[in-house]
Each structure stands twice: as C-alpha cells, then as structure tokens.
Amino acid sequence: QVQLVESGGGLVQAGDSLRLSCAASGRTFSSLAMSWFRQAPGKEREFVAAITWSGRRTSYADSVKGRFTISRDNAKNTVYLQMNSLKPEDTAVYYCAADDTTWGSRVLAEYDYWGQGTQVTVSS
Numbered sequence: 001q002v003q004l005v006e007s008g009g010g011l012v013q014a015g016d017s018l019r020l021s022c023a024a025s026g027r028t029f030s031s032l033a034m035s036w037f038r039q040a041p042g043k044e045r046e047f048v049a050a051i052t053w054s055g056r057r058t059s060y061a062d063s064v065k066g067r068f069t070i071s072r073d074n075a076k077n078t079v080y081l082q083m084n085s086l087k088p089e090d091t092a093v094y095y096c097a098a099d100d101t102t103w104g105s106r107v108l109a110e111y112d113y114w115g116q117g118t119q120v121t122v123s124s
Contacts, residue, residue, distance in 0.1 A: 002026045002113040004096050009118030012086055016122070020081040022096030022115055029077040030054070033103030035111065036070060036081045038092035038120075045095070047106040049081060059104045064090075086122045093117040 008020040024032065035050040049070035050059045058070050069082040079096060097111040105111070 004115035006115045006118040009120045011121045014124050017084045022079045024077045030074045032098040034079040035097045038094045040092040050104040052103045088122050088124045091122050
C-alpha cells in the first residue's frame, strides 16, 4: 500500500510562488508515475501535471503550462509542484496521485493512490 502526504499549501497573493511537496511511502518510489490534480470549490477534480517514473518526461494542463513545474527526487521519495505566477483561479485543493502502470493520464479512476490534499488559496 502506498501512502501519499502533500504539504506546502497556503494563502498567497496573485503573482506569488509556492512549492508543493508529496512524500510517498510503502512502495519503491521509482516504480510510481506521479501526477498532481486540483479541485476548486464546486468543480470537478482536474489534471494539473504528470511526471514519469524516471522524471525524464512531464506533461501539463494548458492552464498551468509555463507557470508550473513538476519534478521528483527518487532518493527522497518526493514529487514537487513548483507554482509560479499564481492566479486567483489556481485556488483549489491540490492532490498528488500515483500510478504504477501508466503515466500522464487525465482520468482519475486510473490512479491507484491519492493523498489527502493541501489547500492553495490565491488572493487577488
């Protein structure tokens, strides 16, 4: 069983930056493809970014491309989401998710493991 714990959320102003972290345990981290999703109030959970097992390939939602960067440190069992130039519409609960068979899926049901989420609030 894989446990995922997100951290790093908070309240920031538009234009600020935040870095989210997701620490994994319970499995060999390099065997897991990792993604970030987010869910704003009253909206469905949506894909944000994904990274392959090795970290060599990444994928982003159009809404965050050029502003957010996903990365991972397999030695620390952690995946990161660096968020720059934050906008009020980035306000959401951010979740990390893990999949051991495919990477980059936008389909929630394909992910085997989820964290509990961390709140990001961007004020205007």
